[in-house]
Amino acid sequence: MSHTLGIRQAQKQKTRQAFLDAALALLEEQSLSSLGLREVTRAVGVAPTAFYRHFRSTADLGVALVDEALGSLHPMVRTTVSTAGDSEERITRxxxxxxxxxxxxxxxxxxxxxxxxxxxxxxxxxxxxxxARFAEEVKAELAKDPQAEGWSDDDLLMLAHLYVDQMLITASLFLETLEGSEDERERVSQIATRQMRLISIGRRHWLD
Amino acid sequence: MSHTLGIRQAQKQKTRQAFLDAALALLEEQSLSSLGLREVTRAVGVAPTAFYRHFRSTADLGVALVDEALGSLHPMVRTTVSTAGDSEERITRxxxxxxxxxxxxxxxxxxxxxxxxxxxxxxxxxxxxxxARFAEEVKAELAKDPQAEGWSDDDLLMLAHLYVDQMLITASLFLETLEGSEDERERVSQIATRQMRLISIGRRHWLD
DNA sequence: AATTCCAGAGAACAGTTGTTAACTGGATGA
DNA sequence: TCATCCAGTTAACAACTGTTCTCTGGAATT
Structure with missing residues (x-):
């Protein structure tokens, strides 16, 4: 299926990736709405006008970054939720x-x-x-679990959203500890684990 | 205790508030890191240099906005958590x-x-x-509840954080439905209610 | 071998930005 | 009443912005 690209297409993709990488680096210290087109081209080392060969605007570049950041994450989320083992093991994992x-x-x-x-x-x-796609996928995995018997579709989706939001909160907490000590990271890990545990307990007794 | 301000001080505070209001309006469609100083002064109707009489930078203005947005919210959060009634009533409220x-x-x-x-x-x-202050306050209220018997300090704080994060998620969901239909708002309300309910159930069975 | 294509370069455009310095005129306090 | 203060003004600065049009040279196609 995969077609070997010509020299030209290959170079173009390489430059495009350079734009994405440079933008991502610049965005560590500012928001997308303040990211200038010239700023990015300067970081890549090309003329400002080269930008337009790849993106309509910085917003367009941002959408491409969303795909890069989240697009490849779906398999991971699916398998994480559907992994075997008891509740506690799955949370830790x-x-x-x-x-x-x-x-x-x-x-x-x-x-x-x-x-x-x-x-x-x-x-x-x-x-x-x-x-929203993540939530739908998590919901689909949750539905397979015997624990989901008697659950309405609405409730499965609300639980899926809870899990997805919790995932993001946890990720963002870990991010803050990136330059911190091992202790800090361990503490975040403990809090996140217990929050997931509490949600799991709520899930188990939902139908009482 | 409150001292009557002179004409001068009063005018200054009025202008300062105009800065905060104008900035808040401009920030509905962009992020703070792209908010220009001249942009704000233009919206207020004063010269660019007047900005420096009130703020060192736009970041400084941002911090003032945080105080305005969250500073007065503490009493509300405290009373909400400590309100009487059974679990379900408190969630709805x-x-x-x-x-x-x-x-x-x-x-x-x-x-x-x-x-x-x-x-x-x-x-x-x-x-x-x-x-973090909110979480501490929520924790303090939770500790008063008879349900909190046997809970460790760590666990109370982790539950408090869960509530605070949930509060923000819900607020942000409501925000998205502001220009939507009544149905949409009702749906968000239902999801948020059920998520809170699930957390409450987990809380009730935490010590099992 | 001759032709077309197209990623990137170069130059120029009118507007914008943050920050400085020196000012004005009305409120303030002696 | 008179000197001081200070919120807001005016003018000017170099540096930056997004976007347009024209051009170039090597890859791609015929």
Whole structure:
């Protein structure tokens, strides 16, 4: 299926990726709505006008960054929720996965947390839509669990949203401890674990 | 205690408030890190240099906005948590209070949601610190409840954080439905209510 | 080999930005 | 009444912004 790209297309994709990388780096210390087009081209090392060969605007670039940051995350979320083991094991594993993902892609996590409620509408919408997809996928996995018997569709979706939001809160907490001590990270891990545990308990007794 | 201000001081405070109001309005469609000083002065109708009589920078103005948006909210949060009635009544009342607050101060809510993870460090820190205060206050109220018997301090604080985060998530959801239909708002209300209910159930069975 | 294509360069545009310095005129306190 | 104070003004600064049009040179196609 995969077609070998010509030299030209390959170079273009390489430059495009350079734009995404440079923008992501610049966005660690500001919001997308203040990111200038020239600022990005300067960081990449190309002429300002080259920008237009790849993106219509910085908002457009932002939407591409949303895809890069969240697009490849769906399989991970699905398998995390559906992983075998008892409730406690799954919680531990989920928290570990989040911590690891924040460690390896801190700029992506920061970007999503920042722009989820940020000042650029198309980017906000792109994030919301991806998060809604996450919730739907989590819901689908939850529905397979025997624990979900007797649950209405609405309730499954509300629980899925709770999990997705909790995932983001936890990721953002880990992000804040990135330059902190091991103790801090351990403390965040404990809080997040207990919050997930409390939600799981609520889930178990929901139908009482 | 309150000292009557002279004409001069009164005028200054009036102008300062005009700055805060104008900035808040401009921030509905962008982030603080892209808010220009001249942009604000233009909206207020004063010369650019007048800005410096009130704020060192736009970041400084942002911190003042955090105080305005969250400073007066502490009593409300305290009483909401400590209100009498059974669990279900308290949840309904809390959600109603949030919905009402979003209705009457939408720009404040948007500002907090946006800048909580925004690109301006001092503002982020100001928000974090206020939210930490909220959590401490909620924890103090929770500790008074007979249900809290046998709970460790750590667990009370983790539950308090869960409530505070849930409050923000709900507020932000209501914000998105502000220009939507009554049905949408009702749906958000239902989801938020059930999520709070699930957390309450988890809380009740925590010590099992 | 000749032609078309197109990512990126270069120059120029009118507007914008934050910050400085020196000012004005009405409120304030002696 | 007179000197002091200070919120807001005016003018000017170099630096920056997004966008347009024109051009170039190597890859792609015929």
């Amino acid at each position: 989920a928290i570990e996965l989040i911590a690891h993902h924040v460690d390896s892609h801190p700029a992506h996590v920061r970007f999503i947390a920042r722009e989820r409620h940020g000042g650029v509408q198309p980017v906000r919408e792109a994030i919301q839509s991806q998060l | 809390a959600i109603e209070l949030i919905a009402h607050h979003v209705d009457s101060h939408p720009a404040h809510v948007r500002f907090i949601a946006r800048e909580r993870h925004g690109g301006v460090q001092p503002v982020r820190e100001a928000i974090q610190s206020q939210l």
